[in-house]
Amino acid sequence: MPDKPRGDDRMKFSDTKERHHMANNMDLSHDLAKFASNTRFEDLPPQAVDAAKKSLLDTIGVMLGASGMEPATKPLIELVSEAGGKEEASILGFGGRVPAGAAAFANGTLAHGLDYDSQTPWGAHPDSSLVPALLALAERKGGVTGQELVTAVAVGQELFIRLRCNVGWHMDWNLSGAVGVYSGVAACGALLGLSSTQIAHAMGIVSLTAGGTMEQIFGIGSNLRGLYAGFIAQSCVNAVLLAQKGMLGMENLFEGEAGIFKVYFNGEYNREKMLENLGSEYLCAGMTYKYWPAVGNAHTYIHAAIELARENPIVIEDIQTVRVYVGDFAQRMTAPLDERKKPKTMMDAKFSLPFTVALALVKGKMSIWDFSTDALEDVQVLALANKVEPVFDESFNWNLKLPDGKVELVMHDGRRIERLGSEVPGTPERPMTWEELRQKFSECAEASIHPVPFENVKRVQDLIQDIETCDDVIEVLALVR
Template sequence: MTEHLDLCHHFAKFAAETRYDDLPKDAIEGAKKTILDTLGVTLAATGAEPAVQALVQLLQESGGKPESTVLGSGGKLPAMSAAFANGSMAHCLDFDDQTPWGAHAASSIVPSVFAIAERMGGVSGRTLITAVAIGQDLFARLRCNVGWNQNWNLSSMVGAFSAAASAAHVLGLSAEQTAHALGIASQQSCGTMEVIFATGSDLRGMYAGFTAKGAVIAALLAQKGITGIDTLFEGKAGIFNVYFGGKYDREKMLDGLGVRFLGGTTLYKAWPAVGNSHTYIHATIELMKEKGIAAKDVEAIRAFVGDFTYTMCTPLEVRRAPSTLVDAKMSLPFILGIAASRGKMTIADFSEAALKDPDVLSMAAKVVPVQDPEQNWTFKLPDGRIEIVTRDGRVFGRLGDKIPGNAEAPLTWEQLSEKFVSCASVAAIAPSDAGIARAQMLIREMETLTDATGILRALT
């Protein structure tokens, strides 16, 4: 009879019953790398992104029981508030990890599980690794097997369920309670892609905070006995029918559930900008190196764009000179202006000063989008293509293949450690060098920890 149960019950049983010993090596490594990466980019956001400061201030003013750490602030708030703050900061630089197919799981999952773990106390490293691996797997299964039309923001819509499952696992909820938590989380499963496409809004940077907060609330309410929705995903007005027009692949979602974990496929970003731009960043930087093109020699940069990347270029004049850092990370002309004028890209390249940098703005004005249906985002992120026209009339082209951080060239532990140190160093209240080193060590050895929240204490 179990095959007739709504998918929420299958997912809940998986989340409740999976144990550390069930995880393959790549899922364990993926979860640990994700924890390191997410904590790092969250710290960086406290000092590098003004868009979330008002949110953190509001939560601090509201106060409450000091249960869970707000990174970079030196203080604690109730678990749901800490998840709200840390989730917002985890995504706002667009430096957090992503699946090979796009969308972000960790910025909802990691803040949720750490907030719950600190509230509880004494949560082992094995439990947290398992919780993150569960959430990563469910996120990818949902992400890959629904009929998405670039309408719903999958990172928040799908993230609500994956993060709730992770939080429920940390709490030790039963399968029945976890199913209730998933149903409760549906009340926070929302957000359209207009938050991504539109300009001038701070919400694009902080949406993961709403999802993380919702996941914590859902798990805690289920623990208190609040019931969910038995037909959550597949009912007449369930998630799949309402959000995706009934287009979903049940068999693929269940295939290998509990045996094959997809978190090991997670990709970690080398550059703090929207994932679709990385192929263009790499193509630009490498082409200028390979052909010996100096910034002063560039007459024009043609960026061949598909459906999604075209939105990153319109309206063109606004994208060439974005007014906010949130918009800058979604503006392909500005991103390529940085890459071509500086030959590299770091967190420091996205600053208030950079928005007014004449060299970057001059180069961004030379970026010309060329629509190309072969660059449409159908499933896997396509390899972007650029052409650079020099002042003497020569034209050089390149695909953005083998991008640092993608499946062909994944970031190593050493590279992720360098990224972590770089991110932590720009936090509003930067951890000590000793604390940064200790946090890295604890994460690498996380399966041995009896209380994994010592990682956060090392960073405060």
């Protein structure tokens, strides 16, 4: 696994960049573009193929679930549907066909709408923008095989991880948006069979849309969170189509005088680690899939709470205080504390430690059905959330790997019960199996605004699990649109 550069390593970033430019004027974008254009299905190890197929099933599932469970996605769906246009690609769940860029915009927003989408073991979300963009282009182009789609997914995931893990991130930019546009557009270019030169140009084009800060996640009161994945997906589709038509990008996108690494990441990046064993080692084989529809950093606390309730005969009313031990990132999920204890929107609820921990303790579980708008008014959940107290502990800081969380219950009779949220389901320590992923997909498909018929659900599951034999991936989408 790549190491997060920090401390003395950040000095090495600048040295790395300067040595590279003295020896070779070729920007990193050209290396990444060559990988994207040259990679073939037969180059992928079985684990990377399996991860790409799981990501396809998972992402299509959470898009369907969001169509029925997240009201915040509806304004965007209405806007895209009203605008109409050439019928190139499908809006999942809601139905209808619109231009490919618009479909990617709608489906990307759905994919991250529940915060139920996959993530890397180091956090951040490639698939919620990557998969909608690729599916929209596959429909637009037609005749895209399962092997071609799987290869493109793997390319996008691999480049996302290598960029995400080897830049100096200070919890400022939204990493999924700041690096996801480049990995996403590279994957889209691979799907369309563009040359490495065209893909490099597409990266330059899409750079004009990169951005978004962590305030959209740290702040409260908005419902913008799912929207960023839609914007990324739309930008990737538009950029790659422009490059295909001859639009030119820029030669020194990443490492130029005002390149991405200097402007976005203070010149802190590790070029060698980004390219180390690229094409022979696939870090994307470790992609993870969520058990619960909430921000990934909350999952260690959700797991700890569920296990506390399972392992101990707890009466909720007997709890005096719930302590959550938090580091730098998780602390933001408890502040401002009063607002976090009573979130006003579903997206705020999913980023609230008091609310998610209380919900897990009260329900003893958490499914797509438990995390609904009705839960925002659940008297027992809100009463327990009001008893949550954060305790800062820097040992729970997020230093690349998502940290374990700890939950401690202080009972009215003086007892104290604590649990560390280690070996969380859906992490590399306890990866989600195909059987569990199929169950998650079934629940999401049932939660869709137009529930998918049972026979179609099983057919989609079977098709995706064996998608490398599929001659046209439109066959899959025809069952769920």
